[in-house]
Amino acid sequence: MRRRERRMLAASLVAFAGVVLLLAGLLWLMWAESFSREEKALGRLALDLGQRTERSVVDTRDLLAELDRLPIERCSSEHLLALQEAAISRPWLRAIGYWQAATRQCGVGFLQAKELKPQQADRIYDTGVIAWWPSPQTEAGGVQLFLMRFGDHDAAIDPRMLLEIGPQQDRQVGLWVEQLPFASQPVAASLPDPASVPVGVSFDRERRLIISRFSHHGLMPIEVVATEPFAQFRDRHQSTLLAGGAAAVLLAGMWLFAVLTYSRNRLSLAGELREALLEGRIGIHYQPVVDLRSGRWVGAEALARWTRENGEAVSPDSFIPLAEKAGLVPAITRAALKQIMRDLPGLRILAPELTINLNLCPDDLKHPEFVEHLASCMQDAGVPTDALKLEITERALVNSDTARNLIRVLRQRGHQVAIDDFGTGYSSLSYLQSFELDVLKIDKAFVDAIGTDAPTSQVIVHVIEMAASLGLETVAEGVENEAQVKWLVEHGVKLGQGFLFSEPLDPGAFADCLEITAK
Numbered sequence: 014m015r016r017r018e019r020r021m022l023a024a025s026l027v028a029f030a031g032v033v034l035l036l037a038g039l040l041w042l043m044w045a046e047s048f049s050r051e052e053k054a055l056g057r058l059a060l061d062l063g064q065r066t067e068r069s070v071v072d073t074r075d076l077l078a079e080l081d082r083l084p085i086e087r088c089s090s091e092h093l094l095a096l097q098e099a100a101i102s103r104p105w106l107r108a109i110g111y112w113q114a115a116t117r118q119c120g121v122g123f124l125q126a127k128e129l130k131p132q133q134a135d136r137i138y139d140t141g142v143i144a145w146w147p148s149p150q151t152e153a154g155g156v157q158l159f160l161m162r163f164g165d166h167d168a169a170i171d172p173r174m175l176l177e178i179g180p181q182q183d184r185q186v187g188l189w190v191e192q193l194p195f196a197s198q199p200v201a202a203s204l205p206d207p208a209s210v211p212v213g214v215s216f217d218r219e220r221r222l223i224i225s226r227f228s229h230h231g232l233m234p235i236e237v238v239a240t241e242p243f244a245q246f247r248d249r250h251q252s253t254l255l256a257g258g259a260a261a262v263l264l265a266g267m268w269l270f271a272v273l274t275y276s277r278n279r280l281s282l283a284g285e286l287r288e289a290l291l292e293g294r295i296g297i298h299y300q301p302v303v304d305l306r307s308g309r310w311v312g313a314e315a316l317a318r319w320t321r322e323n324g325e326a327v328s329p330d331s332f333i334p335l336a337e338k339a340g341l342v343p344a345i346t347r348a349a350l351k352q353i354m355r356d357l358p359g360l361r362i363l364a365p366e367l368t369i370n371l372n373l374c375p376d377d378l379k380h381p382e383f384v385e386h387l388a389s390c391m392q393d394a395g396v397p398t399d400a401l402k403l404e405i406t407e408r409a410l411v412n413s414d415t416a417r418n419l420i421r422v423l424r425q426r427g428h429q430v431a432i433d434d435f436g437t438g439y440s441s442l443s444y445l446q447s448f449e450l451d452v453l454k455i456d457k458a459f460v461d462a463i464g465t466d467a468p469t470s471q472v473i474v475h476v477i478e479m480a481a482s483l484g485l486e487t488v489a490e491g492v493e494n495e496a497q498v499k500w501l502v503e504h505g506v507k508l509g510q511g512f513l514f515s516e517p518l519d520p521g522a523f524a525d526c527l528e529i530t531a532k
Contacts, residue, residue, distance in 0.1 A: 059237035062188055063229025066175045066195070069105050070233070073161055073168050074142055080109070081164035087111050088119035096121045096166075105174035107158060110167050117167070124153045124169060131160060135193060146193045147172055159195065172196030189236040207236040216243065283339045285321060286332055290344045295319055297352040298517035301526070302370070302488060302510045305502050310530045312368040314404070314510060315353050316517050317345050342374040343383075350387065353401070354394035356520045361400060363524065364531045370402045370431065378405065378416035384423060398427030402452070406433050417448060424449050431488070435476065445483060453480040455506070457491025463500050477504050 076099055085091045088111060096109045100122055108122025117130065131150040134143045141164065147157035159170040176188055176196040185202035188195045197204060210226040217224055221243045229235040289295055295317055302312035319327045336342045353369050360367050377383050391398060403423060405416075420430055431452030432445070445453075459473040480487045489501050492511030501509060518526065 058186075058239075059227030060229055062176065062186075062237050063235040066188060066190065066235055067229075067233060069103075069170065069175055070159075070161070070190075072103070073106070073170060074140075074163055076103070076109075077161070077163035077166045077168060080111075080166045087113075087165075093119060093121055105170050105172075106168055107153075107156070107171045108169040112162065112165050112167060120167075122169065124158075136191065146190070147195060173198070173200065184239055184241040186237065186239045189238070190233055192234070192236075204238050204240060207238050210238055282327070282332065283335055283341075286319065286336060286341060287339070289319060289321075290341060290348055293348070293351075294322075295345060295348040295352075296519070297349055297356070298519055299356075299369070299523040300510055300517040301515050301523070301530075302368075302508055303514045305489075305492075305498050305507060305509050308514075308530070310364065310514075310527055311366065311508070312370060312402070313523065314370040315349050315372070317349050318517075318519075337374075340376075343376045343380075346371070346374060346377050346383075347386070350390055352520075354390050354396070356524075357396050357400060358394060360524060360527060361396065363528050367527070368400055368402050368429075370404050372404045372433065375406070375416070378419050381415075381419060381422075384419060384426075387423075388426065399429070402429045402431055404431045404433040404454070407435065421449055424451070434490070445479075450483075450485060452488060453483075453485045454488045454490055457511075460489050460491045460497055460501075460511075461493075463497050474504065477506060481505065 080095065080099065083092065083095060085095070092111070096111070100106045100109050106122070108120055108124040110117045110120025110122075112118065131145045135146045135148075136142075136144040138144070143162040145151050145160040147159050149157065151158045151160050153169070156171060156173070159172050161168050161170065172188070172195050176186060176198050185197065185199065185204055187197040187202060187204035189207055192207075205224065207226055207228075210224055212226050212228065214223060214225045216222075222240050223243055225239045227237050229237070296319070298316050298318050299313035300316060301310040302314060303309065304311050317329060317333070319329075319332050321327060333342070333345075336345055350371060353371060357367075357369055360369075387401075388398075391401065405420075424430055429451040430449070431454055432448075432450055433454045434456045435453050453476070455473060455476055459476060461467075462470040462473065464470070477487055486508070487506045489497070489506050489509040490511065492498060492501070492509040492513045494513060498509065498513070515526065
């Protein structure tokens with residue numbers, strides 16, 4: 014398997030893994046959102062049930078206290094009427110009675126007196142309240158009641174009335190007060206003890222149940238536990254899960270398309286570029302360097318160009334960064350040098366003083382063998398070393414003793430060395446002084462600012478003065494109008510290049526134009 018194919022396979026695996034992670038992440042978020050909604054809904058239900066139970070118990074206690082304070086004869090018609098009115102006004106009450114010692118003397122409601130005589134109480138509070146929790150011993154009329162006695166009166170509370178939660182399909186809900194079962198819906202519901210269930214909403218995989226537990230701690234500790242089949246929970250939140258699934262599939266598809274498209278373009282371009290270099294299909298265009306006073310073409314900058322086999326021209330802004338990442342720039346430099354050596358002898362016949370500028374990358378200046386390769390190529394082509402100028406960027410100068418030594422050797426052999434795009438990198442005046450250079454090329458950004466109010470409009474003056482102080486020739490890049498030419502000439506800049514004079518030309522077109530300008 015070729016390297017490009019391996020990279021495509023790796024990119025596909027990365028894309029697939031990304032899709033899986035994206036799908037899983039989004040579905041998990043939707044699942045978590047469904048649980049969050051459920052927690053909020055059940056939390057509100059638990060709070061409502063807890064507060065309702067607490068209010069009912071406290072209200073019943075206060076009612077019994079009021080009945081004890083009534084200044085009327087016990088078990089009289091007036092007394093029984095008061096008991097009846099109290100019971101009717103509270104739908105959870107099933108009976109109210111009056112006790113004397115251990116005997117229930119009279120009462121009102123749906124239950125007979127003999128049905129309201131349970132044995133040992135479940136709780137006896139310091140306040141005087143005696144309570145019996147719903148159980149078989151409090152069962153009357155088929156309902157397990159919550160019984161409360163305070164003073165000489167008692168009340169029977171139907172806990173089902175406190176647990177009224179409306180139609181819930183297959184949901185089962187239980188209410189615990191002070192850790193004792195108080196009520197459930199349906200009545201015979203089989204619910205786990207609150208202590209065995211984590212707080213919040215959880216999923217019992219074994220029984221396929223959604224289980225929730227919430228607490229309310231006011232005057233009394235109250236716990237609410239609810240269960241429902243997972244299928245019911247899923248159906249209730251189906252719209253959220255489906256929306257999340259659809260969004261996940263859409264995003265995953267976009268991600269897969271983007272990654273594969275990017276990888277195919279980048280990897281296939283890198284592979285094609287490598288093949289183009291091996292097959293000698295990297296070409297050169299020349300952009301003239303012009304004497305700003307006479308308009309004569311005195312040189313040119315060689316610029317690498319690549320046309321794919323399908324005829325598509327790839328912009329240098331695309332393939333040069335790609336080449337840098339793939340470590341192919343030194344190979345492009347050598348390909349450009351080979352083309353220049355083919356063209357330069359004929360071009361020098363048309364213009365004997367013509368020089369060509371070759372761009373070097375930082376990697377070219379890391380290897381001394383490049384200097385020997387350059388010398389061999391020029392000797393084979395039969396052109397003098399001063400016919401080839403070498404351009405380097407500011408990046409190539411940074412902290413590189415090897416670069417400094419190679420630049421010195423190249424200049425000793427007769428090449429002029431120019432620093433390209435000055436002002437856009439790291440160099441300062443003191444830094445440039447430590448290198449042996451001949452030409453400073455002024456970046457297009459500074460030339461564009463000529464005649465404007467841009468902050469950089471004043472910088473170019475200092476760049477020109479600095480170059481003069483160092484004895485460097487200046488070349489202005491990106492010249493686009495006559496006003497810029499006039500300004501540059503007035504400030505001592507002799508050479509320039511840009512679309513005002515010509516766009517980069519293929520070797521044949523450049524030779525034709527050079528012949529015209531040389532006359």
